[in-house]
Structure formats: structure tokens, C-alpha cells
Amino acid sequence: LAVDISIIDAQGQPLPMGTPVDYLGKEAHITGEEQLVQANKITKQEMKNRRLLRKVMREAGFRPLPSEWWHFNRVSRQTVRAALAVLEEEKYPIIP
Numbered sequence: 001l002a003v004d005i006s007i008i009d010a011q012g013q014p015l016p017m018g019t020p021v022d023y024l025g026k027e028a029h030i031t032g033e034e035q036l037v038q039a040n041k042i043t044k045q046e047m048k049n050r051r052l053l054r055k056v057m058r059e060a061g062f063r064p065l066p067s068e069w070w071h072f073n074r075v076s077r078q079t080v081r082a083a084l085a086v087l088e089e090e091k092y093p094i095i096p
Helices: 033-038 044-059 077-091
Strands: 002-004 063-065 068-073
Touching: 033 044, 044 063, 044 068
Parallel strands: none
Antiparallel strands: 002 068, 063 068
């Protein structure tokens, strides 16, 4: 229900996104990317690449996580918890 993803070019090389996947510093946040460019923390091209990734993923029905440019959720955590609860009940039926 969630995915960590990036984009590769026609030669199979990852597009530059400003940080590696799983980098947890402020440079990975999608909020304030303009300020990151102004502070030379990421380049304009890296910001454009991130925006392209978000556009594609939103069109596919995923939502970005504000603190990780690579992380997208298909449904909310509440929906996941509800689905897991149903699965648990099916796996372990309630005994009256």
C-alpha cells in the first residue's frame, strides 16, 4: 500500500533527485524545494525531476509523503489498519 520509488533514464541510470533514497535530512523533504534550490542544497533539475515523479505518481493514485521525495502511499494509514484488522479476524476467528 506504499512504495519507495525513483525514475531512471533510457540508459537505466537514476535521475538525480538531490539526495539518495532513504536520506532523512531536510534536503529530502518535498516542502520547501524552492528554498533548497536557493540555498544550493538541490539543483533546479533535481527539483524538476522530483516534481515529475510526483506528477506521475499522483496520476497513478498515490500520495507523496512530505518528508521523503521517494515515498508514496496508495491509501491512508487508517485504511491499512482497518484492512489488517479484517485480515487478522479472518486468520484468527473470534471464538464466542
